[in-house]
Amino acid sequence: MSFMELIRENGVYLLEAMGKTLELTFLSLIFASIIGLLFGLLNVSKKKALHVIANLYIDCIRGVPLIVLAFFVYFGIPLATGVRLSALVAGIIALSLNAGAYMAEIVRAGIQAVDKGQMEAARSLGLPYGTAMRKVILPQAIRTMIPSIINQFIITLKDTSILSVIGFPELVKAGQIVIARNFESFKMWVIIGIMYLIVITILSKIARKLERRLSYGK
Amino acid sequence: MENKELAKGKHLNADGSKISVKGLKKSFGHLDVLKGMDVEIKEGEVVCLIGPSGSGKSTFLRCLNRLEEITDGSVTVDGYDITDKSININKVRENIGMVFQHFNLFPNLTVMENIMLAPVELKKMTEEEAKETGLKLLERVGLAEKADVYPSKLSGGQKQRVAIARALAMNPDIMLFDEPTSALDPEMVGEVLEVMKQLAADGMTMVVVTHEMGFAREVASRVIFMDEGYIVEEGTPQEVLLNPKQPRTIDFLNKVL
Numbered sequence: 001m002s003f004m005e006l007i008r009e010n011g012v013y014l015l016e017a018m019g020k021t022l023e024l025t026f027l028s029l030i031f032a033s034i035i036g037l038l039f040g041l042l043n044v045s046k047k048k049a050l051h052v053i054a055n056l057y058i059d060c061i062r063g064v065p066l067i068v069l070a071f072f073v074y075f076g077i078p079l080a081t082g083v084r085l086s087a088l089v090a091g092i093i094a095l096s097l098n099a100g101a102y103m104a105e106i107v108r109a110g111i112q113a114v115d116k117g118q119m120e121a122a123r124s125l126g127l128p129y130g131t132a133m134r135k136v137i138l139p140q141a142i143r144t145m146i147p148s149i150i151n152q153f154i155i156t157l158k159d160t161s162i163l164s165v166i167g168f169p170e171l172v173k174a175g176q177i178v179i180a181r182n183f184e185s186f187k188m189w190v191i192i193g194i195m196y197l198i199v200i201t202i203l204s205k206i207a208r209k210l211e212r213r214l215s216y217g218k
Numbered sequence: 219m220e221n222k223e224l225a226k227g228k229h230l231n232a233d234g235s236k237i238s239v240k241g242l243k244k245s246f247g248h249l250d251v252l253k254g255m256d257v258e259i260k261e262g263e264v265v266c267l268i269g270p271s272g273s274g275k276s277t278f279l280r281c282l283n284r285l286e287e288i289t290d291g292s293v294t295v296d297g298y299d300i301t302d303k304s305i306n307i308n309k310v311r312e313n314i315g316m317v318f319q320h321f322n323l324f325p326n327l328t329v330m331e332n333i334m335l336a337p338v339e340l341k342k343m344t345e346e347e348a349k350e351t352g353l354k355l356l357e358r359v360g361l362a363e364k365a366d367v368y369p370s371k372l373s374g375g376q377k378q379r380v381a382i383a384r385a386l387a388m389n390p391d392i393m394l395f396d397e398p399t400s401a402l403d404p405e406m407v408g409e410v411l412e413v414m415k416q417l418a419a420d421g422m423t424m425v426v427v428t429h430e431m432g433f434a435r436e437v438a439s440r441v442i443f444m445d446e447g448y449i450v451e452e453g454t455p456q457e458v459l460l461n462p463k464q465p466r467t468i469d470f471l472n473k474v475l
Contacts, residue, residue, distance in 0.1 A: 120285055121322035121381075125336035125388060126312035135335060139326040 006187055010178050017174030018195055024091050024170060025157045031096035032156065036103020041133070043108045054104065061101035066162050070094040074166040087168035094163070099156045106152060110145035111137055143214055150207040154200050171195065229296040229313065229391055236261045236392060236423050237282060241291035244277055251277045253447035254291070261391075264424045266434035266455075269444035270470060275427040278444070279394050282425065283307075283314045296391060312340065315385030319397040321377040323369040329356070329380050330365040333387045342388065355383040359413050375406030382413055393417065395426040431475060435459050443467045 001009075042054035061069070074090035077083065085093070114137050122132035164173035175192045179185055231238050237259040244252040251274045259265055267275040280286040281293055284300050284307050293300050298310045324332050333355060334348040343351060356362045359379035369377055378398055385393060395414065399407040411433050418424055418437045428434060434441050434455055441458040443451045443466075451464045462468045 115320075115322070117318055117320055117322040118324065121316070121318060121324070122335075123308075124283055124285065124311055124314070124316035125385070126308045126340055127336055128308050131339050135339065136324050136326070140324075 001182065001184060001187070003187055003191065006182070006184060006191060010188075013178065014171065014174055014192070014195065017169060017171045018199065020168070021157070021160050021170040022199070024088065024095065024160045024163065024168065025153075028092050028095035028099060028160075029153055029156055031092065032099035032103050032152075035096060035100030036107050039100065039104035040107025040111065043104060044111050058101045058104055061097055066094065066098050066159055067165060069098060070163055070166050087163070087166050090166060091160070091163040091168045095156060095159060098159065099152060102152050102155075103149070106145050106148045107141070109148070110141035113144045114140045146207070146211045146214065150204060150211075153203065153207070157200060157203070158196065230261065231294045231297050233258075235259060235294075236263070236296065237425070238294040239278075239282075239291070240293075242278070242281060242288060242293060243290035244274070244281060244286060245289045251447055252281070252289075255447075255449055257442065257449070259423065259425065261423050262421045263439045264418045264422075264426065264437055265440045265442060266438040267425065267427045267442050267444060268429070268431070268434060268458075268470075269450075273444045274447045275444050276396050279396050279425060279427050282392075282394060283311050283316060285316075312336075312342075312388050313391050315382075315388060315390035315393040317378065317381050317385055317393065317395045317398050319400050321369075321374070321381045321401070323372075323377055323381055323384070325369050328366050328368055329361070329372070332369065332380060333384045336384075337387050340388075348387070351387055352383070355386050356380075358386075358416075359383050360409075373406060374402045375409045378402065378406075378410045379413055382410075382417075386417075392423045392425070395424065395428070397427050397429065399428070399430055429474065431459060431471075443470065445470070 039054045039057055042050040043058070045051055045054075070090065073094045074085060074087065077090075078085060111133075118136055118140065119132055122136045123129070127135070160168075160170050161172040163170060164176065167173065169177075171192055175188055179188050182188075230236060235258045237257070239255055239257040242252055242255040242257075243250070255278060257265075257278075267278065269275050277286055281288050282295060282300075284293075288301050291301075296310060296313050298305050300307065300310055323329075324335070327335060330349065330352050333352040334345070337343040337348045337351065338345055342348075353362060353365065356365055359382060361376055361379055361383070364372060364376065364380070369380065372380065382393075382398075398414070399410050402410065407430065411430060414424070414426070414433070415437055426433075426438070436455075438455050440452060441455050442449055443458055443462070443464070445466050451458055451462060451467045458467065459471065462471055
């Protein structure tokens, strides 16, 4: 079969799978951002206990492969608790926990990159720590964090492919199903590779625009 | 605003001073920066701290609003013992403005937003009131036309004048200046000192770490010379700058004048 025939035959199915990939990516990134912000803030806290908790989480997640985490959430947790999770929910949990740990490190680095004098100036005006963080430090930290965040978004988008192992019908899983039927391994993986490439290129372009929009007075 | 005016002058320590420091020691790890300082500052006084770098001037200043935790001794400001962990340090700081060597303006906010942030966030003023106050303050420091620009568009001298306006927006009783002109190009020093002179003339209680001997001579009610974590000599500018008695003071002044 030619490329055109393969696309005509499987295009809609593959696009649907890409939709599922994006759905999984965006939902996971929303949770990962919340987790990342929370644990990043804990990590820069002067309170030692909070710092230890944040590091424990980050180290645990970074020390375990995503595929193990996915198996644990999808097969392990239902066995232990009796609560069955759908592949989508298990996938979101695994990806959010995974990306959250990396986002936490991005947030920590971003906050620490802001000049110490900024926090001192804010606190010297009588602003509480939280307000100073929210109004002064984080808006500045976000700017330095953006390239790393974009990078993490792209990694997470690609990491969704790992969730093909728990049967979530994202793009790689869909590809495997199609290939099992037509044995066109070479052409099909080229098509799927290009689909990822296009989506990721578009997302990076949008992200660049956003990055420029967020710069102030420079 | 009215309550604040009424309250002004009543925020004194039990002994009638505005700032009272007793036996203040500060160490960073094994490094003893302040080795026991006793200072009393009255309302409306302008105290200039001079001395070689590393003598602990800035650290002393930063202990007055607890930007540095105190190792030993006591610091009482505005009637609050700020070494007491149970006091709300934010409340105390509302009344102590601080100006930094490197300005520390918030680059993500415009000049006006820099000034309005604290009064609005701390519910001292509505947005409108804060804006009005902000404009008055900017006029006072001669920068009314810069209200809507970002700090990155300002010169060093302008930044520091905005920083002073920002600190004044909380209507503080005390202003701390940490080498306010040290990061400025020489031609911009004058404009900042001019604003500070006005403040002093208005009766603001000021503690100024500075290398500007001319300013100290002209404006200070008292000059404190510090070296190696101790007060070596203090007195009127006449006494300390023109007739120093301690060899270390004489040596330092010979080098800088």
